[in-house]
Amino acid sequence: MKSAPRAQDVADLAMVSQSAVSRTFTPGASVSEETRRKVLAAAQKLGYRPNALARSLITRRSHIVALVMSYLENQFYPLVIEKLSQKLQSEGYHVLMFIAEIDEAADGVLAEILQYQADGVVMASARLSRTLAGSCADLGIPVVQFNRISDIGGLARHATSSVTSDNYAGGRMAAELLVARGYRRIGFLAGLEDSSTSRERERGFNDALAQAGMTVARREVGQYNFDLARAATRRLFAPGSDLDALFAANDHMAIAALDVMRHELALDVPNDVGLIGFDDVPQAAWGGYRLTTVRQEVEPMVDATVALLSEQMHGVLRARDVVVPCLLVERDTIRHA
Amino acid sequence: MKSAPRAQDVADLAMVSQSAVSRTFTPGASVSEETRRKVLAAAQKLGYRPNALARSLITRRSHIVALVMSYLENQFYPLVIEKLSQKLQSEGYHVLMFIAEIDEAADGVLAEILQYQADGVVMASARLSRTLAGSCADLGIPVVQFNRISDIGGLARHATSSVTSDNYAGGRMAAELLVARGYRRIGFLAGLEDSSTSRERERGFNDALAQAGMTVARREVGQYNFDLARAATRRLFAPGSDLDALFAANDHMAIAALDVMRHELALDVPNDVGLIGFDDVPQAAWGGYRLTTVRQEVEPMVDATVALLSEQMHGVLRARDVVVPCLLVERDTIRHA
DNA sequence: TTGAAAGCGCTACCAG
DNA sequence: CTGGTAGCGCTTTCAA
Numbered sequence A, B: 001m002k003s004a005p006r007a008q009d010v011a012d013l014a015m016v017s018q019s020a021v022s023r024t025f026t027p028g029a030s031v032s033e034e035t036r037r038k039v040l041a042a043a044q045k046l047g048y049r050p051n052a053l054a055r056s057l058i059t060r061r062s063h064i065v066a067l068v069m070s071y072l073e074n075q076f077y078p079l080v081i082e083k084l085s086q087k088l089q090s091e092g093y094h095v096l097m098f099i100a101e102i103d104e105a106a107d108g109v110l111a112e113i114l115q116y117q118a119d120g121v122v123m124a125s126a127r128l129s130r131t132l133a134g135s136c137a138d139l140g141i142p143v144v145q146f147n148r149i150s151d152i153g154g155l156a157r158h159a160t161s162s163v164t165s166d167n168y169a170g171g172r173m174a175a176e177l178l179v180a181r182g183y184r185r186i187g188f189l190a191g192l193e194d195s196s197t198s199r200e201r202e203r204g205f206n207d208a209l210a211q212a213g214m215t216v217a218r219r220e221v222g223q224y225n226f227d228l229a230r231a232a233t234r235r236l237f238a239p240g241s242d243l244d245a246l247f248a249a250n251d252h253m254a255i256a257a258l259d260v261m262r263h264e265l266a267l268d269v270p271n272d273v274g275l276i277g278f279d280d281v282p283q284a285a286w287g288g289y290r291l292t293t294v295r296q297e298v299e300p301m302v303d304a305t306v307a308l309l310s311e312q313m314h315g316v317l318r319a320r321d322v323v324v325p326c327l328l329v330e331r332d333t334i335r336h337a
Numbered sequence C: 001t002t003g004a005a006a007g008c009g010c011t012a013c014c015a016g
Numbered sequence D: 001c002t003g004g005t006a007g008c009g010c011t012t013t014c015a016a
Helices: A007-014 A018-024 A033-046 A052-059 A076-090 A103-115 A130-138 A167-180 A196-211 A226-236 A251-264 A298-313 B007-014 B018-024 B033-046 B052-059 B076-090 B103-115 B130-138 B167-180 B196-211 B226-236 B251-264 B298-313
Strands: A064-069 A094-099 A120-123 A143-146 A161-165 A186-190 A218-221 A245-248 A274-279 A292-295 A321-324 A327-329 B064-069 B094-099 B120-123 B143-146 B161-165 B186-190 B218-221 B245-248 B274-279 B292-295 B321-324 B327-329
Touching: A007 A018, A007 A033, A018 A033, A052 B052, A064 A076, A064 A103, A076 A094, A076 A298, A076 B076, A076 B094, A094 A103, A094 B076, A103 A130, A120 A130, A120 A298, A130 A143, A143 A298, A161 A167, A161 A196, A161 A298, A167 A186, A167 A196, A167 A245, A167 A274, A167 A292, A167 A327, A186 A196, A186 A226, A186 A251, A218 A226, A226 A245, A226 A251, A245 A251, A251 A274, A298 A321, B007 B018, B007 B033, B018 B033, B064 B076, B064 B103, B076 B094, B076 B298, B094 B103, B103 B130, B120 B130, B120 B298, B130 B143, B143 B298, B161 B167, B161 B196, B161 B298, B167 B186, B167 B196, B167 B245, B167 B274, B167 B292, B167 B327, B186 B196, B186 B226, B186 B251, B218 B226, B226 B245, B226 B251, B245 B251, B251 B274, B298 B321
Parallel strands: A064 A094, A064 A120, A120 A143, A143 A161, A161 A321, A186 A218, A186 A245, A245 A274, A274 A292, B064 B094, B064 B120, B120 B143, B143 B161, B161 B321, B186 B218, B186 B245, B245 B274, B274 B292
Antiparallel strands: A094 B094, A292 A327, B292 B327
């Protein structure tokens, strides 16, 4: 196994200068058809591929986007990885994965992102450090927060962009639907207390309930975690509870709740109790659940993320917050009209 | 936003040579404690991070591992991404994601992997081109095939390593359990016909059935796809079918099958019909399914992958095939003993 | 242990 | 349009 051919090798074989080789592989450079042909032929013969690292060193663009996530337990995120990778690939970028379990790791992650000279950063997952995004932004690296809101009033000098769905409106939809279907004692299962998604969904939910002259009957916290959501559900429906509906801050917890409601508590969903989730993960549509939920449209969200990243990587420094509409998906965990 | 500090800037501030800075950030280089302190202090003050790209250019190691996958529909793979990223991160490597939808894209993917100078490649997902792995191997890039077997008798000059679970043994376990529980007319729901996983599971399954004096009653192909698996299940249990058990080549299809069996066909699983899957994805444990399945141990598989990659990236050229044992996980889709 | 100098493979700027 | 030349930021000889 000999080492990979360099531009100079191709140049030698094609009897042109090394510069000519470089131009041939630089879209929009001025090369004659003649030269380009010779270079391409030689490159083909040698199996030459430009070294992206060397190129990045000089162009100062790595074409790498760092995707920072934490646990992938919530099935919404694999979808995001897939769509985002694809979309970015089609634009000539690639996704470098960073799994940051805890806030502690944030500094280390930042260091690595910087070392790899990522052109941009996408921060997904609610569990991540608030400061990491700001640090990147301060260093002039385009950051978009996916499915979470920029830190309002934080210390960051440069704002970060964000893409979220309309969580507030989604929360309202859930409340309105539940009320319309005659549910009256409605509980809320919160995600992470300090996540913008959970807070906004709850705010919309509460506001819509208030508008109907109601308030949340009971509230527990599941921290977007399956087991904690199960435990929270048990508390929610503990003996003496008269809840007749539940809105969970995401599908992952809604599914955990449904398992407990049906299989432990022997509740009849949707007749005894109604349930609405948030996200519309693929599993929500499965026959075992058929969960009524508020859908977050992954594809528009990913498109917006890539668009935001692009404009910032190409010099538009102004940060923007994009809000994508949600969509109610009615299945079988609430009574039909 | 000024541009990032370079080693020379640190050197100037610390009043040492640029070489000294380099050594300070090179583990195991000889620097006096005195110098190291000065350099670190200066680096700290400037917020200096070595440029990994420039380093890679000269060391010829990018510390990047390409992870090539296709659809992430099967929930086994997100787990793999998560564990592999983590493990590789802890060893100083990072995962660059490549989503290759179809075989056609394989060449393009190869080119990109080469351009980014990936130190190694992990190919997961059965749908991927057989030739891609061989091409990388031929170019001297360590490749490990994850959850699929090296191409036997292919054209590749250099063999590729692989990590799989013991699919044959797993298939046997499924058959033996079904037989032991008194099921007699057993069907098989195949994955991709040309995938080693599906073939091996089926072979083990058939062999064990034969040993019990039985054969597969019916067989359909679901191509590891949810909707196709649903359709295949309908065919399997079409009027006139007398199947009393089904073994699906993975959980993803088993869940699709279970949905059809219970909710469309109103079959009583496990009393009328038994069902076993393969993988033990998180969803298999959910209350709506409680699927009996053959577990693939992700963590040992990932550990083996990283170990294989490591040894090959550090000069051990010999390819190896690692087989990780499976584990039967009994839940509620077959009759209890 | 240290600093000077020579590149890694490429792009970008020249003059021609 | 072309070929020379000067680096990108770093590691790595090599003398000192």
